[in-house]
Each structure stands twice: as structure tokens, then as C-alpha cells.
Amino acid sequence: MIRTGDQYREGLRDGREVWIEGERVTDVTKHPALKPIIDIKARMYDMAYEAQFRDTLSYEEGGERHSIFYKPPREAKDWQDKLVAVDQVLKDIGGVVTRVGDETIGEMWSLTDGRDVLAEIDPRFAANIDHHIQAVIEKDIFHVSANTDPKGDRSLAPQDQDPDLMVHVTKETDAGIIIRGAKYETAAAYADQAYLKPTVGAWSTEKLSDYAVGCIVKMGAPGVKHICRSGFAGKSNPTDYPLANRFDEVEALVVFDDVLIPWEDVFFYRHTRAAQFVRQTLHRYSAFPYVLRLLYNADMMIGAAMWNAKQTGLDKLQAVREKLADLVVYREGINAHLTASLAMAERSPGGLLMPQQSMLYAGRVLACSQLPAMMHIARELCGGQICITPNSDAFAAEGSGQWLDKFYSLNQNWQSDDRRKLLAFARDLLNSDYAGHRLTFVQFAQAPHFNHLAAVYNSFDFSGPLDFVKKSADLSDRIDAPKQ
Numbered sequence: 001m002i003r004t005g006d007q008y009r010e011g012l013r014d015g016r017e018v019w020i021e022g023e024r025v026t027d028v029t030k031h032p033a034l035k036p037i038i039d040i041k042a043r044m045y046d047m048a049y050e051a052q053f054r055d056t057l058s059y060e061e062g063g064e065r066h067s068i069f070y071k072p073p074r075e076a077k078d079w080q081d082k083l084v085a086v087d088q089v090l091k092d093i094g095g096v097v098t099r100v101g102d103e104t105i106g107e108m109w110s111l112t113d114g115r116d117v118l119a120e121i122d123p124r125f126a127a128n129i130d131h132h133i134q135a136v137i138e139k140d141i142f143h144v145s146a147n148t149d150p151k152g153d154r155s156l157a158p159q160d161q162d163p164d165l166m167v168h169v170t171k172e173t174d175a176g177i178i179i180r181g182a183k184y185e186t187a188a189a190y191a192d193q194a195y196l197k198p199t200v201g202a203w204s205t206e207k208l209s210d211y212a213v214g215c216i217v218k219m220g221a222p223g224v225k226h227i228c229r230s231g232f233a234g235k236s237n238p239t240d241y242p243l244a245n246r247f248d249e250v251e252a253l254v255v256f257d258d259v260l261i262p263w264e265d266v267f268f269y270r271h272t273r274a275a276q277f278v279r280q281t282l283h284r285y286s287a288f289p290y291v292l293r294l295l296y297n298a299d300m301m302i303g304a305a306m307w308n309a310k311q312t313g314l315d316k317l318q319a320v321r322e323k324l325a326d327l328v329v330y331r332e333g334i335n336a337h338l339t340a341s342l343a344m345a346e347r348s349p350g351g352l353l354m355p356q357q358s359m360l361y362a363g364r365v366l367a368c369s370q371l372p373a374m375m376h377i378a379r380e381l382c383g384g385q386i387c388i389t390p391n392s393d394a395f396a397a398e399g400s401g402q403w404l405d406k407f408y409s410l411n412q413n414w415q416s417d418d419r420r421k422l423l424a425f426a427r428d429l430l431n432s433d434y435a436g437h438r439l440t441f442v443q444f445a446q447a448p449h450f451n452h453l454a455a456v457y458n459s460f461d462f463s464g465p466l467d468f469v470k471k472s473a474d475l476s477d478r479i480d481a482p483k484q
């Protein structure tokens with residue numbers, strides 16, 4: 001059953017231990033750094049109840065309505081429905097948020113695909129996977145992703161340093177396992193639960209390891225401590241930093257101080273082969289909504305640069321049009337990969353419909369790796385005024401205001417107020433602390449660049465190019481034989 005925004009907020013008041021800037025937060029829904037993003041997630045919940053959005057954001061099954069975002073994709077329409085739903089949400093809130101549920105649930109669906117492999121390795125936990133995927137649908141649970149440990153000195157095995165630098169199991173009890181360690185997690189402080197799994201590292205050469213654990217962790221469970229980074233919201237005037245104040249998705253170092261994970265929440269434990277398998281398939285669905293956000297990000301860059309060119313009359317110059325076209329090529333490149341990955345979608349081992357993998361992963365590399373260059377073009381097109389323009393108080397004040405009005409009014413259509421607003425928007429998109437943070441988010445939040453490339457390498461079918469060259473270069477059949 002779908003939740004309301006207030007039910008979601010109420011769920012966050014579960015006594016969870018959240019810290020920010022050295023202060024214990026008593027109610028996350030009210031803290032200035034967290035309230036804006038919690039309000040957006042709550043708005044997503046509420047939208048599904050509104051007549052205008054009801055049929056695109058939810059669907060009916062078994063007499064109940066459920067979130068369209070959490071419906072496992074079985075046919076092409078399921079993906080199209082999700083595209084429309086994301087579009088409606090982002091247009092309603094007027095910005096881009098990524099880790100709001102639809103982008104993390106795919107990690108759970110990839111567990112469905114791994115069910116048989118995991119059951120073969122250790123049959124105890126297979127039923128837990130089905131149970132949890134169903135629970136997300138039925139209870140409309142907001143999930144986040146817990147992969148990255150602090151890790152410490154990478155040249156050492158975790159056992160050879162402080163063992164807590166990577167999450168591990170310290171004890172088994174009748175009730176479940178006890179875990180210790182920490183993970184970096186976006187949105188953890190205001191989510192319901194996280195799917196925790198290991199970063200495969202130096203320990204995974206062993207067959208069995210206490211570090212090979214995959215499970216659900218409730219974000220308000222005893223022993224879970226969220227130590228948030230400083231937020232951007234509430235630190236500046238929203239008129240001058242309109243994105244930072246509304247869309248900041250706060251990360252936390254989430255510490256697990258001997259946290260009990262009930263057996264029914266465990267997906268795999270001790271078998272390093274299971275951990276490796278899970279890592280390989282982790283993003284096969286969730287890369288799609290992740291890359292989709294970059295399409296909207298590209299639209300924001302194009303819109304900001306194009307409005308600026310229109311304001312200043314620079315859109316008449318061919319050289320400026322070519323730079324705008326570079327942004328469009330980037331945008332359409334992302335669009336093409338996403339569209340093709342759905343047009344060529346593949347049946348997964350678990351019977352779901354997954355975007356064609358090498359197309360999707362190649363799109364992720366394009367979208368993430370080219371973002372710095374595209375932000376540079378957009379920034380360059382907007383000009384230096386995005387960083388030297390005085391703030392809104394200066395525009396309003398007697399004494400400075402009339403001068404700013406004079407120099408920022410461009411013509412009859414473009415008066416200083418709109419000029420100031422556009423420059424403030426572009427600064428927050430391209431040049432502010434928040435803009436830099438979002439760029440880093442894109443580069444890392446769904447694994448770093450080398451990992452994105454490994455996904456392309458592992459999913460691309462090399463047989464086509466190999467056969468083509470074999471024939472064209474007239475290579476002998478001997479080369480197909482295994483090495484002696």
C-alpha cells in the first residue's frame with residue numbers, strides 16, 4: 001500500500017541516532033539541512049495520492065495500490081511507466097534528485113536474478129530475497145544503498161588493520177548476526193532501510209570470510225549511527241542558491257556499532273563467491289534511473305546556457321550555437337543509450353526485463369565521464385558573470401540596487417530580476433559548492449569510473465568484433481583453440 005508523506009515522516013521519528021556538525025539531531029524532518037530533501041521525498045509519496053498523478057505514480061494489484069517505482073520490470077511498458085513517473089516527479093519538484101528510491105530498488109531486483117546462484121552457494125537465505133522485494137512493494141519502503149566502507153590501507157587485508165574498517169560479522173546468535181563497521185550512504189539519515197553488501201577487496205581471495213555479508217539494515221536499529229556531512233541547505237539565501245537549498249541529498253558515514261541483523265534480513269553470509277556474484281550484477285537495473293537523472297541534468301545545463309544566450313543576444317552567433325550543439329550532442333547521446341537499452345532489453349535469469357547491459361553501461365560511462373567537460377562548456381557559455389554577480393540583498397538594497405538594476409537590465413524583455421535569477425541558477429548548477437558536490441556524486445555514488453568501465457568490459461559481447469577481424473585479416477582457426 002502506498003504511504004503518504006506524513007506516514008513517511010512519522011517513520012523517520014523512530015529514535016534514530018543522527019549527527020550533523022557535532023550536534024545530535026532530535027527530529028530529522030525538522031533539521032534545516034535535511035528538511036528540504038525529506039519534504040521532496042514526502043511530496044513524492046503525496047503525489048501518488050493526487051488525482052493528477054495517481055495513475056502514473058501508482059498501480060493496482062490485489063486490491064491495493066503500489067508505487068510504480070517499486071514494480072519489478074517484466075515488460076517494456078513497466079520501463080515506460082517508470083520513465084513517465086520520473087518525468088512527472090522531477091517536473092513537479094523543479095529539479096533533479098537521484099537517491100529517492102527508484103534508483104536503489106534495482107539493486108534488490110538483481111538479487112532476484114542471483115537467487116538460484118545464491119541458493120546454490122547457501123540455500124538458507126533465498127526466500128529472504130523474495131520476501132524483501134515483496135515487502136518493499138507492499139510497505140512502500142524507501143531503500144538506500146550501502147556499499148562503500150572507509151576501507152583504510154588498501155594494501156592490507158582488513159584483518160591486518162582495524163578490522164572495523166570494513167563491515168564484518170562479529171557474532172552469530174539465535175536471533176541473527178551481529179555486524180560492525182561503517183559505510184558511506186547517500187540519504188541514509190532519512191531512509192527506512194539500506195541494502196548492505198561488501199566492497200569486494202583484499203579479503204575476497206578466501207573461500208569464506210566474515211566480510212562477505214549482504215543484508216537489510218533498518219536505519220533506526222539500535223547501534224546504527226548516522227554521522228552526516230555538512231548540508232548545503234539552510235546555509236545560504238535560497239534566492240541566491242536555489243538548487244542547494246532544495247535538492248541537497250545529504251550523505252552520512254553510517255556506523256554499525258554491533259548491530260543485530262535478524263536472520264530473515266540476511267541475503268548471503270560468509271561465502272565470498274556470493275559477494276563477488278552480487279557485486280557483478282548490482283547495477284544491472286539501477287544504472288538506468290541513475291543515468292536518466294543525467295539526462296535531466298543535461299537539460300538544465302542546456303536550458304541555462306540557452307536562456308543566457310537569448311538574454312544577451314549571443315544565440316545569434318554561429319560559434320555560440322556550435323557550443324550549444326555540443327551540449328545537445330551530450331544530451332542526445334545519453335538519450336540514445338537509454339532508449340536503445342530499452343529497445344534492446346533482455347530477459348534476465350530471474351525472468352525480469354533488464355535494459356540491454358552493454359548499451360546501458362556504455363551510456364553510464366558517457367554520461368558520467370563527459371559531465372565535467374559539459375559543465376565546463378555550459379559554464380563558459382554562461383560567462384564569468386555567474387561568479388561575480390552580487391547577491392539578491394545587493395539587488396534589493398537602497399544604494400546598490402539601482403546600479404545593479406541599470407547594469408543587469410538587458411532590454412525590455414530581460415529586466416535585472418530575471419537576469420539575476422538566471423545567473424544565480426546557473427551558478428548553483430555549475431559553479432557553487434553544491435555544483436561541485438553533485439559532480440562528485442555523479443562520478444562516485446554508483447561506484448567509481450574504473451568500476452563503470454569494468455561493467456562495460458564484462459557486458460559487451462566481443463565475439464562480433466573478433467569474428468569480423470578474424471575473417472577480414474584471414475586469421476587461422478587455431479586462434480580459437482584454448483591456450484596450450
Ligand SMILES: Cc1cc2nc3c(=O)[nH]c(=O)nc-3n(C[C@H](O)[C@H](O)[C@H](O)COP(=O)(O)OP(=O)(O)OC[C@H]3O[C@@H](n4cnc5c(N)ncnc54)[C@H](O)[C@@H]3O)c2cc1C
Nearest residue numbers: 145146147148184185186251440441444445446447448450
Ligand atoms: C557524493 C557521494 C555519494 C556517495 N554515495 C554512496 C552511497 O549512497 N552508497 C555507497 O555505498 N557509497 C557511496 N559513495 C561512496 C562511493 O561509492 C565511493 O566514493 C567509491 O566507491 C570510491 O571509493 P573511495 O571514495 O573510498 O575511493 P578509493 O577506493 O580510495 O579510490 C580512489 C581512486 O583510486 C583509484 N582506484 C582505486 N581502486 C582502484 C582499482 N581497483 N582500479 C583502478 N583504480 C582504482 C580510482 O581512481 C578511484 O577513484 C558516495 C560517494 C560520494 C562522493
